Amino acid sequence: MSKTIFEKNSSGRKGYTLPKSDVNLKLEDCVPQNYLRKEEAKLPEVSELDVMRHFLELSQKNHCIEKGFYPLGSCTMKYNPQVNEVLVRNKGILNLHPFQDEDTVQGALRILFDLQQDLAEISGFSNVTLQPVAGAHGEFTGLKIMRAYHEAKGNSHKKKIILPDSAHGTNPASVSLVGYKMVEIKSNEKGMVDIEDLKAHIDDKVAGFMLTNPNTLGIFETQIEEIAKLVHSVDGLMYMDGANFNALMGYIKPGEIGFDIMHYNLHKTFSTPHGGGGPGSGPIGVRSDLAKFLPVPMISKNGNKYYFDYSHKETSIGKVHSFFGNFAVNVRAYIYLKMLGSEGLKRVAENALINANYVMKKLENHYYIPYKDIFCMHEFVANNKWQKEKSGVKTLDLAKRILDKGFHAPTIYFPLIVSEAMMIEPTETESKETLDEFIEAMIEIARESEDNPEILKNAPINTPVKRVDDTLAVRQLNVKFEM
Amino acid sequence: MPFISNTDKERKEMLAAIGVKKFEELLKDIPGKFIHQEPCCLENPLSELEITSRINELVSRNISTDDANSFLGAGVYDHFIPAAVDSIISRPEFLTAYTPYQAEVSQGTLQYIYEYQTLICELTGMEISNAGMYDGASAAAEAILMAVRKTKKFKAIIAETINPLYLQVIKAYTEGVEIELVMVPEKNGLVDLKILKDKLDDETACVLIQTPNFFGNLEDVFAIEPIVHSSKKALFIACVDPLSLPLLNSPAEYKADIVVGEGQSLGNFQSFGGPLFGFLATSLSLARTMPGRIVGASLDSDGNKAYCLTLQAREQHIRRVKATSNICSNQALCNLAATVYMCLMGKQGLKEVSEQSTTKAHYLAEKICKVDGFSMAFDAPFFKEFAIKTPIPASKIIQKLKHKNIFAGINMKQFGYENMLLVAVTEKKRKCDLDGFVNSLKEVSNV
Numbered sequence: 001m002s003k004t005i006f007e008k009n010s011s012g013r014k015g016y017t018l019p020k021s022d023v024n025l026k027l028e029d030c031v032p033q034n035y036l037r038k039e040e041a042k043l044p045e046v047s048e049l050d051v052m053r054h055f056l057e058l059s060q061k062n063h064c065i066e067k068g069f070y071p072l073g074s075c076t077m078k079y080n081p082q083v084n085e086v087l088v089r090n091k092g093i094l095n096l097h098p099f100q101d102e103d104t105v106q107g108a109l110r111i112l113f114d115l116q117q118d119l120a121e122i123s124g125f126s127n128v129t130l131q132p133v134a135g136a137h138g139e140f141t142g143l144k145i146m147r148a149y150h151e152a153k154g155n156s157h158k159k160k161i162i163l164p165d166s167a168h169g170t171n172p173a174s175v176s177l178v179g180y181k182m183v184e185i186k187s188n189e190k191g192m193v194d195i196e197d198l199k200a201h202i203d204d205k206v207a208g209f210m211l212t213n214p215n216t217l218g219i220f221e222t223q224i225e226e227i228a229k230l231v232h233s234v235d236g237l238m239y240m241d242g243a244n245f246n247a248l249m250g251y252i253k254p255g256e257i258g259f260d261i262m263h264y265n266l267h268k269t270f271s272t273p274h275g276g277g278g279p280g281s282g283p284i285g286v287r288s289d290l291a292k293f294l295p296v297p298m299i300s301k302n303g304n305k306y307y308f309d310y311s312h313k314e315t316s317i318g319k320v321h322s323f324f325g326n327f328a329v330n331v332r333a334y335i336y337l338k339m340l341g342s343e344g345l346k347r348v349a350e351n352a353l354i355n356a357n358y359v360m361k362k363l364e365n366h367y368y369i370p371y372k373d374i375f376c377m378h379e380f381v382a383n384n385k386w387q388k389e390k391s392g393v394k395t396l397d398l399a400k401r402i403l404d405k406g407f408h409a410p411t412i413y414f415p416l417i418v419s420e421a422m423m424i425e426p427t428e429t430e431s432k433e434t435l436d437e438f439i440e441a442m443i444e445i446a447r448e449s450e451d452n453p454e455i456l457k458n459a460p461i462n463t464p465v466k467r468v469d470d471t472l473a474v475r476q477l478n479v480k481f482e483m
Numbered sequence: 484m485p486f487i488s489n490t491d492k493e494r495k496e497m498l499a500a501i502g503v504k505k506f507e508e509l510l511k512d513i514p515g516k517f518i519h520q521e522p523c524c525l526e527n528p529l530s531e532l533e534i535t536s537r538i539n540e541l542v543s544r545n546i547s548t549d550d551a552n553s554f555l556g557a558g559v560y561d562h563f564i565p566a567a568v569d570s571i572i573s574r575p576e577f578l579t580a581y582t583p584y585q586a587e588v589s590q591g592t593l594q595y596i597y598e599y600q601t602l603i604c605e606l607t608g609m610e611i612s613n614a615g616m617y618d619g620a621s622a623a624a625e626a627i628l629m630a631v632r633k634t635k636k637f638k639a640i641i642a643e644t645i646n647p648l649y650l651q652v653i654k655a656y657t658e659g660v661e662i663e664l665v666m667v668p669e670k671n672g673l674v675d676l677k678i679l680k681d682k683l684d685d686e687t688a689c690v691l692i693q694t695p696n697f698f699g700n701l702e703d704v705f706a707i708e709p710i711v712h713s714s715k716k717a718l719f720i721a722c723v724d725p726l727s728l729p730l731l732n733s734p735a736e737y738k739a740d741i742v743v744g745e746g747q748s749l750g751n752f753q754s755f756g757g758p759l760f761g762f763l764a765t766s767l768s769l770a771r772t773m774p775g776r777i778v779g780a781s782l783d784s785d786g787n788k789a790y791c792l793t794l795q796a797r798e799q800h801i802r803r804v805k806a807t808s809n810i811c812s813n814q815a816l817c818n819l820a821a822t823v824y825m826c827l828m829g830k831q832g833l834k835e836v837s838e839q840s841t842t843k844a845h846y847l848a849e850k851i852c853k854v855d856g857f858s859m860a861f862d863a864p865f866f867k868e869f870a871i872k873t874p875i876p877a878s879k880i881i882q883k884l885k886h887k888n889i890f891a892g893i894n895m896k897q898f899g900y901e902n903m904l905l906v907a908v909t910e911k912k913r914k915c916d917l918d919g920f921v922n923s924l925k926e927v928s929n930v
Contacts, residue, residue, distance in 0.1 A: 002590075005598055005826050015827040016565055021839045022914040023846040027730070030845040032864055035701050037732055041605045043830040048567055051826050055595070059576035062591035066575040077581055081486055083531050085573065092542035097555040098756030099893050100546070101885050107544035108755050122523050133617045133757060134812045136799070147659060173799035173809035177628075179659030182804050220513050250523060251510070257517050267812070271486065275816035276592040277582040277614070277776070279758035295655075319651040322558055322620045322745070323756025335538065339485055341528030351487050351494070353509050358497040375501075375509045400587065409585050414800070431488030432497055458784070463587040466783040470586070473781035473793040477770070479611050480601040 002061075004481050005044050005054050015048040042483045061464040062276070063408050069434050071359075073379045073411040073423025074168065074216055076246050076268035081339070084272065084332040093331055098323040102307050109306030112299040112324065115334045116283075119264060122337075122345060123245075124255025125285030129294045131325040135243060138263025138282030139174035139210070141295060144317040145261060145286060146208045146237050147178055148293040152315070155235070158207035162231070164193050166216045166415045168241060180207060187417055191217040191371040193227055206234050212241040213254070214377035216415040216423070218356065220247075228258025237261060237290075245269045246352050246427070247378035250345030260287045270333035281329040295319050351428035352378035355435060359426055362439045366446040370418055379425035381418050387446065388420070391453035395420035398445060400459040400467060405441040485528075546888070548753065552916050553890040556868045556907025557697070558619060558646055559756055560748045562726065562836060563911050568750045568823045572816055582812065583778075586791040592815060593790035596778040599822040606728040607742040608735025609764035613775035615813040619722065619745025620649040622761025623691060624656035625774040625808055626720045626741045629765075630689035631662055632772045632807065634716040638663045638686045642674035644696035645722065647898050653691075662688075672700045672861025672870065676710065685715050689741075693722040697898075698905065699844075699868030700861055704737040712738070718769075725749055725762065727866050729833040730841070741765045750824025751817050760814035760821070771797060774808030839910035840867035843917060847908055850921045856928055860903055868907040870895065874928050877904045883927040889920055 027036075046054075063070070070077035088094075096105055116128040132138040143161070150158045161175045162183050175182045183201050188194040192215070209231045214220045221227065228238050240254045240262035246269045248254070254262050266272050267280035274280075286294065292315040300309035308324075340348065353375075360380040364372055368385035387393040399409035399422070411423040426435055448455050460467065489497070494506075503509060510518060529537060548561050555561070572578065576591060583589030583596075596614045603612035616622040627639045639657065641650065643666050657664060667679045674692060683690065690711045694702035704721070711719040721739035726748045734742040746760045747753070765773060771794065779793030799806040828836060844867045851857050856874025873880055877894040881904075884891040895903035908917070 002594060004594070004601075006601065013829075014831060015567075015829055016832040018563065018832065018835055018839070018910060019913075021842060021910075023839075023843050023917070025842040025846050027838050027842060030841050030864075031701070031731070031866070034705070035731055035864055037728070037730060038736055039608075039733070040830070041608075041729060041733065041833075043602065043605060043729070043833060044826050045829045045831070046826055048565070048827060051567060051823060052571070054826070055571045055577075055823060056574075058591035058594050059571075059574050060591065061589075061594075062576040062580045063585075063588040064576045065579040070581060072581060075581065079486055080579055083534065085578070087535060087538045089569070089573075090538070090542050091547045091549045092545040094752035094754055095547040095549050095561070096545055096755040097548055097553060097561065097753050097890065098559055099555045099557060100548075100553075100890060101881065104546040104551075104885065104890075105755065107541035110541055110544070118525055121525060134810070136809045136811045137617060137621075140809060144655060144659070169798075169800040169803050169806070170809050170811045172803040173806040176804045176806075177656075177660070177809050179661065222512050222514065225514065251519055252513070252517050253519065253523070273578045273816075274581050275814075276577055276580040276589075276819070277815035278812035279760070279814045279817055280812045318655045319648065320621075320655055321652065321757065322618045322646075322648045322759060326757040327755040328752070328758060331538075335534055337525065338529045338534050338537065339531070340525075342522030342525045344485070344528050345525070346522065347487055350506050351489055354489070354494055354497050354501070354506065357501045357509060361501050374512055399585070403585060403588050408581065408588060428487050428489075432493040434488075460587050464590050465587055465787060465789040466785045468586040468783050468789045468791045469781050470791045470793065470795075473779035473791050474796075476781075477767070477793065478780040479597070479770075479777055479793070480604045481598070483605075 002057050005046060006481050006483055008046050008050050008054060009044050011045055013045045013047050015046050015051050068406050069430060069438055070408040071410045071424045071426055071438065072408065073425040074243055075411060076425060076427055077274060078271055078427040079429035080271045080273045084335050087335055088328055088331050093328060106306055109299050111331055111334050113301055113306050115330055116299060118337050119283055120285055122249060123262060123285050124253025126288035127291035127294060128283055128285045129298060130283045130330050131295045131321050132282040132284060133321055133326045134278060134280040135263055135265040135282040136170035136174055137320060138284045139170055140177055141320050142239050142261040142263055142284050143174055143178040143180065145290055145293040148317050149237065149290055150207055158205055160205045161207055162201055162209045164211065165417050167210060168212060168216065168243060171210050171241060191219045192221050192223060195223060195226060198227065198230060202230050202234055204234055206236040208237040208239055210239040210241060212244055214244045214247050217371055217381050218376040218379040219371060220377055224258050243268065247349055249349045250342060251349055255287060260290065266329060266333040271336045272329050272332040279326050279329055281326045293317050348428045355426040355428060355430060356380055359424060359435055359439060363442055366443050379423060382422050382424065383418055383420050387449040391449055393449045393453050393456050395422050397456040397459060401445050401456045403460040404462045407438055407441060551888045551890050552920060554892045554906045554920065555890050557893050557905055558745050559753050560907060560909055561753060561911060562748050562909045564750050565827045567827055568820050571823050572820050577816065577819055583792060590790060593778050595819050595822050597780060597790050599818045600778060602822060602825045603762050603764050606725055607764045608733035609742055610767045611770050612762060612764040613773055613777050615818040616761030616763055616775055617814065618759035619761045620652035622743040622763045623649050623722050624653045626743045626763060627653060627657060627689055627691060629741060629772050629774060630718040630720065633769060634688045636686050636688035636716060637661060638665060639688055640665045640667060640682055640690045642667050642692045643669045644674050644698065645693040646697045672698045672863045673702055676706055680710050683710060683714050683717065687714050687717040689718040689720050691720040691722060695724055695727060695866040698861060698870040699865040700863035701866060704732060708737050726837050730837040746821050749821035751820050758814055758817050760817035770794060772807060775810050776813050836910045840908060843912050844869060844908035847917045851924060854921060854925050868905065870903055870905050873902045873904050876902060880904060880927055884923055887923050889923055
């Protein structure tokens with residue numbers, strides 16, 4: 001195990017240089033003594049080389065997209081073009097202050113304006129805000145807009161949000177964050193929304209319906225028109241969780257098939273790096289009559305001049321972020337979209353679908369696939385049913401063994417409606433060759449689970465650490481290094 | 484086609500393996516009228532060369548703070564960032580890794596978050612830090628929700644001296660869940676303690692104070708704390724600039740219960756206001772009501788030390804509607820930049836940054852006050868940012884100085900303060916930058 005940086009400390013060692021202050025003032029002339037810290041913070045004293053070696057050593061213990069395949073369902077871990085990273089590291093992007101005068105940031109505003117327009121165009125919505133900084137942040141913003149819409153109409157009794165039982169965990173959490181009540185409805189035997197169950201819950205109290213389409217089983221909700229009609233019949237709004245937009249781009253515009261609000265996960269669909277957990281970006285698009293509720297400022301254009309638009313401040317839900325969202329992430333999405341163009345978007349969707357269906361087909365005799373009689377979209381769900389029956393192997397064991405084979409594990413134990421689910425999403429950037437290697441490894445693991453299930457139960461063995469005890473971590477909470 | 488690996492030949496082979504002749508068959512379950520055969524209206528795809536010139540051309544229309552003499556702050560600051568920070572966060576192993584749910588192949592991310600948590604705890608004096616929030620504003624909002632969850636009280640008292648942008652975000656986060664926000668006005672650039680005392684009662688969940696506050700002034704935290712804690716349950720939330728902490732009282736010293744703030748100034752670029760990252764730290768007794776991810780140390784099956792995400796039972800992927808927040812992604816890469824920055828600058832460097840920013844800000848403030856018509860807006864002690872009264876509207880000063888490539892500060896009129904400029908100084912400023920600003924102020928205000 002690597003030492004922590006705190007164990008590499010050597011008193012007096014320095015990892016920085018700074019110019020000497022050329023201002024002739026002392027701290028004690030500036031700040032009264034009683035405002036000064038009594039006990040020094042214990043911060044490391046290490047050299048630049050110490051730091052470089054430390055973090056290089058840590059980096060070697062991570063899986064990343066350039067190292068290998070990441071078949072994570074619902075997370076769309078695609079490859080990120082390097083040009084994004086080079087272009088975004090420009091001082092004219094990184095060293096801009098959000099309070100600069102509009103005249104000095106016209107290029108930045110143009111990028112944001114164009115990205116708003118492009119995202120609106122490809123999704124069929126009239127307006128887009130780039131302010132939310134993560135998918136769940138977009139959900140929150142979208143639900144706030146829903147609320148503002150109903151309140152503007154005097155319908156404050158609308159407090160119910162309907163969700164299918166296959167919804168992402170962030171959906172219910174976002175619902176309660178805005179003070180709404182969640183009503184969960186069942187999926188039918190085809191893995192889609194159960195229309196009868198939906199009908200039973202449709203009433204005047206419904207504020208909206210949150211749906212992921214294609215859903216988290218990788219299935220397109222073919223009854224979307226009927227669902228939208230039902231929800232709209234009580235003046236509820238349709239929210240689309242855009243986590244799976246990868247599958248539809250260029251072919252289907254959510255704004256045209258019944259959705260009123262949608263968030264985009266720029267860090268998934270538009271190839272900005274996941275960063276080990278962020279930063280992301282979660283813009284939302286809305287139909288035209290909801291635009292007045294969007295957070296301020298919007299980026300607008302007057303002739304050739306771009307500006308921060310606060311004109312709808314009175315009706316806006318306000319702000320969800322200090323400034324204008326994750327600008328540097330949005331620039332990456334802008335670059336990606338400009339390089340793909342309309343045809344490129346379609347190619348993305350096509351290859352995402354072909355790759356997913358190919359892997360599903362090749363694995364169908366080796367793993368139980370609950371919904372395999374239809375084509376999946378860009379991902380599918382399998383589980384350990386057969387392995388469990390034969391040798392008691394858990395999906396967790398399968399996942400850990402996959403790590404041993406040099407791949408990241410799929411998303412596991414989600415969606416909740418499939419027992420011990422394993423959600424596989426190859427993405428469009430992976431080649432047939434990689435998929436074949438993955439398929440071969442999966443088949444090998446299925447074989448191992450029959451011949452030698454202990455290997456799986458003790459996996460992983462080829463990783464920087466062996467299986468980590470997460471219950472111990474909770475029982476003996478250790479969340480900082482004691483110096 | 485860029486970024487797609489399959490060749491047409493491979494696509495054909497795969498389609499055949501799936502059992503279809505052409506791609507369109509895979510869409511057969513989708514109602515046909517939804518499907519766009521025609522491409523949408525994006526411009527034609529650009530090559531790498533073309534997008535490079537496009538971005539370079541657009542960027543040339545911006546003036547970066549490197550090419551100007553900038554005094555802009557209000558939550559985002561132009562501090563020095565050592566080169567090693569970017570070289571580490573650019574490594575693909577960090578940049579394109581996933582959220583560390585599979586601990587065995589994410590030890591790099593998990594360990595640096597553990598180190599980040601330790602550093603935040605050291606700076607704030609708190610016992611537990613989460614793995615990061617979206618920004619300082621959302622961290623402040625989540626801290627209020629956390630206090631409400633803990634105390635089961637629904638009134639939050641907020642000092643009006645807080646960054647008004649934070650307040651807007653707090654409003655968005657709290658209004659739906661029926662939390663009553665009670666504002667305490669400002670007096671001489673600090674929160675009015677008498678009114679704070681009056682507003683506080685047993686129904687109060689928390690009191691949120693920012694120090695240094697929006698005007699850069701240092702609140703009298705030792706006077707505030709006993710007032711807050713005189714209520715039975717109320718929690719004291721301190722919103723702080725982390726770069727003030729190597730020098731100024733740690734929130735633990737004045738018994739804050741929850742500490743939040745904007746972390747951008749720790750090794751992250753200004754990036755036009757994003758990505759930023761918020762931090763949130765507290766005591767162990769509040770750990771289970773905290774939002775966001777937390778990394779803990781554990782053991783692997785060989786008994787070796789290993790890290791993993793912990794206390795996940797609070798989170799949305801398990802608790803769904805009852806989760807402590809809806810946060811799914813944090814700002815891991817920004818936290819990494821902060822971790823690397825804090826390690827490089829270390830004990831002495833962070834103090835030096837903090838000290839130079841303070842003394843240079845005070846030098847500038849003194850000089851400005853010697854210019855006719857300019858004076859300090861308040862006389863409270865301040866850190867690296869201060870508010871000055873201007874003899875002519877601040878907008879005029881900003882416009883005129885813009886043409887000299889000086890970003891003079893923030894016009895406080897938009898926040899309700901006439902003829903007031905908010906000026907921030909970092910360690911990057913040289914004496915000549917400060918003197919140049921003062922000379923230009925003389926020129927424009929004489930006209």
